[in-house]
Amino acid sequence: MKYIVGMVGVSAGMVMNMGIAAVAWAEQPLSVVYPPDGHETTAAQIFLIGTAPPAGEVTVNGQPIERSAAGHFAPSFPLQLGENAFTLRYQDQELVLRVTRTDPNPTLPPGTGFAEGSLAPAVDIARLPNEPICFSAIAPAQATVSVSLSDQSIALLPQPSSVNLPPNSAVLTFSNQPAPSPTTTYQGCIAVASPGDLGVPEFQLTLNGSTIRQSGPSRVSVLAPAQVEVVEVTADSGTARSGPSTDYSRLTPLPKGTQASVTGREGEWLRLDYGGWIRASETQAIPNAALPRTLIRSIRARTMGEWTEIAFPLQAPVPVTVQQGNRSFVLTLHNTTAQTDTIFLNDDPVIERLDWQQAAPSQVQYTFNLKSAQQWGYKLRYEGTTLILSLRHPPQVKSDSLAGIRILLDPGHGGPEDLGARGPTGYPEKEVALIVSQLLRDRLEARGATVIMTREGDIDLYPQDRAALINQAEPTLALSLHYNALPDDGDAVNTAGIGTFWYNAQSHSLAVFLHNYLVTSLDRPSYGVFWNNLALTRPTVAPAVLLELGFMINPDEFEWIINSAEQERLADALADGIAAWLQQQ
Template sequence: MQIVYPPANYQTQSARIFILGTALPNGEVRVNGQVVSRSKAGHFAPSFALDVGLNVFRVSWQDIEQVIQITRLDATLVPAKAPSLLPESMVPVEPLACLPDEVICFSVIGTPGARVRVLIGGQIVTLAETDYHTQLPANQSLLTNQNQPRQLSQPGLYQGWTRFHKPEQLGQPRYQLEWQEQQITHLGQAAIEVLDPAQLSAVAVTAWQADARTGPGTDYARLTPLPQRTQATVTGRSGSWLRLDYGGWLSASHAQPLSLKLLPSPASVRSVACTERSGWTDVILPLTVPVPISVRQEADRFWLTLHNTVVQTDLIRLSEQGWVQSLTWQQQPNQVECCLRLKSPQQWGYCLRYEGSSLVLSLRHPPDQTPLIMLDPGHGGEASGARGLNGLPEKDLTLSLAQQVQERLLAAGLRVSLTRQADVSLSLQERTQLIESQLPSLCLSLHYNALPDDGDAEHTQGLSAFWYHPQSLELARFLLCSLLERLNRQSHGLYWGNFALTRPSVCPAVLLELGFLINPEEFEWIVEPQTQTQVAQALADAIVQWLHTA
């Protein structure tokens, strides 16, 4: 008998856990005396509820028994004694800078039933007590259909807010709790500053394509990356993150201060030209300042928004037989929206860069007679990926499949490149750099699936496809539907997915999950030698067919 998951002395905040493993088909596998169902090959994946604290599971088969200890962690913070405040619960957590009249929020966990207030900048901010808070589950919860908001109990949670009307160095807030005629005070760690709108600093982007976010941290959604040399005014800070004047947030590590305090605003754009080169159309927009940008795609339309910009355009030059059919613009408050209508509803890739202060938008043409297909076998080396119920690592399956697909695509007359040809470690950054340097016509990242701890491994099967840029949606849909029909498998869904291997914009890029390694029946199907052959042929055929029809 072999237990693959969970590992020894495992800890989780999940309310459930699955136990994954295998044993010879004869006899019964029991967990705490309860017989669990198994596949024909003897694999099992039952789920069990977890109590807060230590949970012990005895897994037995014939005369073999393994003891699994799992600790469910309690996410509720409880003050050790009364009266008390928990310093680690104080919000804001990191140094904060904002503009006058913006809302500043405070919260802390302390002894229930007390009076709590914050002293800062000459103000007294009373915090109201509540005994619960609303939590949004992690993004992965969508895979288990458990993505609804949760009302979580949190005794002694105090919250409040205030505003400051003028620039000021407010310093660190003091949290004060009164309980049964006793009073305690804790100094918060996060210093707060209200910025002077007339003395804001400006920065330039130093990274080649800097991640812009909707908030100050990597758990916030991505916006259009900012090309190197982009300039913007800083209107706020949170820890090591900068809020830029157009609304996006940027890590300070990707920016350098400019000597001037405020940028000339707004920037101007005048004449616009489209030029053709082999495989690409370049749209060149001369600007007085390299401004933040946003991109939107839809069928044969490509929208480019120039923030902090005003139009002074009287002439736009298009190529007679070019990829861009028309270019129109619309001035909106603080920004210009340019709409490019392309020759085809299928877009094949784009990239953006600044040359001096001129923005160059490069739009890719359809591939030539011998498209280059890049296949990315997921994981590799020390990154084993998910494991099957007998311990088989995902990295071995993805490499074998990619090599078989490569063989069939070469036979069909296509060019093929693999991100790895052997069991070697390859970072996500190295994989995306290969895409950007080799410029394939399309890229497929091949994977096999698993679930978070609260998933139902025993009853979850299916294939799924993930896309990020709209130019990849129809490819993802076509491949998934083709595989489901050819292989007679269940669908686990078509997803918009913010993954490293779906984010490259230079070509349509799709990530495929080709079944669940942790489901007993589907794992048996996956490891059948004839299955790998069938999947490889079905995928190669679907790629060729899509290229002919796109």
């Protein structure tokens, strides 16, 4: 995990660049890895990660700070809005850092006016006839706010209980509580029956006898039902989301070739007829296309190597959603009506029974009751208008060997630009992740496993490239090995331990088992188990887990992380845990 960047050090009062220290106890001048001088943050506190020779005292703004036996430190300090100065001293060395805390809330201008950037919608939008079109703005309390649009005036009323949600990353510091908004949000909606371009909304604010008007940043239109646009997914795996930005949650990826009608637009995003949103750049319009609707009749399953393929012949490649459960795999076809009388499904290595129902007038739901609680991977693709679902067979695991098992190991980060987190000496996550991955590789190969490494050296690999390697290799399981850091408002001194991250349900058992196994066998603290939407946890072809094996920024845990004997013990425990999990399935 990457939060720590930059490093500065001082010697005899002079600021200097520091080289990377390969061992925790290396004697080096007073230095701070994080934050860099001039850092800006919205957090209410900041930690200072650094080191100095262990003998002697380090002070921050005149107050002594605690350090590890090797001389490392990571104290946290509160931040006031604006610039905060921290003066660090060790003997005759001095270092001054300036950190600026900015207010994350919109700021009202002096006098009468809207908060900058608060007028919504902020991008061009299109909605269906009679669908609510909502407007909002942040303005002073006691103001009168309205919007004019296409000869209509819409009153925007103050919302009495507005709250702000913290970012998703707040759960990493266990501080994800909502907070009352310090500003007043005004909101109102209309519904328009007639299609057409409604133009640019004009916002009006009146306060203490003064009135200002401001044009909105977007145009508003209503779609014509008789001229529905149909699009086709052109990306290999279309990223569907619950709303029109990357802030919204991912839904089941849409296979290439999926077709759907457009029921709304918001900026660069399209709302598809089944409810998901997708970037327009991942689609292309199909001229003169009819609404994608299909019947489904017979279904056929067959064994193809280590996969069972189920073919769903359709008239159009419609959107799909998937939900994995305990001993179940549920596939929903949207815009589909069943005329099914016959399904061909022999006794199968994965499937116990297939049930189906017309769950809604335009949804057919297929429930695969599985022979095992552990699922090993799935794939979805369209061949023309036929949907192919592939379910992976369980591996054959020997009691005394991992022969026949393929394991992909992904050492986190790499290359000159992606160091990952850095410890108090500046030692980077990318190096220790590679060392431990190579130690683990050797142990797994000694047990008979085939190991695929995403990198063997210090090379750049984007997360999507690593995920593509998982999809290409189709391993039995995939592990991404990392070391951790925290957002600015974290407590670096008191946060430590093993964390595991999973996304697809088929990966949950592996994540929990490895987490508990490492914590128990190595007597390490537990940071926890997290469901997390990460590039290296999203692949569906195999159980995929990302491990954070300790906190680089914790002064004491850092010394454990880079201890070569402890790295050997960690690799042993990982290999033992992987083998134990496989053998209990």
